Amino acid sequence: MSDLNDCQPNEDPVELFDMYVAHVGINATDPADAESIVDDFGRLMSLPKQEQPPSFFAGSLVEVMKQNGRGDKGHIGFHVNDIEAACAWFEDHGYEVNWDSRANYPDGSCRLVYFKEQIGGFAIHLTADK
Template sequence: MTASENPVELFGLRLAHLGVNTSTPEEAAATADAFCALLGIPRGEEPFPVSSFSGSLVEVMNNGGRGARGHIGLHVDDIDAAQAWYEERGVEFNEASRTLCPDGSGRTYLIYFKEEIAGFAIHLTIAD
């Protein structure tokens, strides 16, 4: 039996959010509010002080953010297995970007791929 080569099937990979870069907390809040108005959604929870969320669809970074054009967040069910799978295929990760879960479990919450695609940084994150 051949192992799947589809990370959507293997890890439940799906779009988590689109990341938009801004320079200040005020600009990020205004941008998030504009997306909320456009999409008809409420502001999302803001678990990190560097961003504002429009629901869970758009993360607006207030510190310039990663990626020349922003970032794309991808949810996976098992971040460690997904990272190992990508690495087996030669994809590199930016270990300096590894962020641990805020619950103190020591599990990885987020990690960026090393290379951007079309100016977008891309990260894996665990599904809530």
């Protein structure tokens, strides 16, 4: 991977794509463990629990996978305002996107895509979801 410190001042992806942390993902051992973890975050931050097929969410901040998900330690999702342009920018700067991980909205536009490399044991994905 390239070093983001090599970017020109006007090439800051955070500014270019209004990037921010959308959520942090934690890998649990099983559904009961996932629910317990999300309940703890819910109590800590007064966040509602939401269940989806692969995971539980504490609000929109923390996703706990019902079984090991991507990344050795979990994943971090970054929201961007234009996922296709952001992917092109990162690829132009030496970061490989795992296009096989792409998830689409019903209209066919990209909703989520992971990078190929982990950082610090975390899988990293870009998302258009807020």
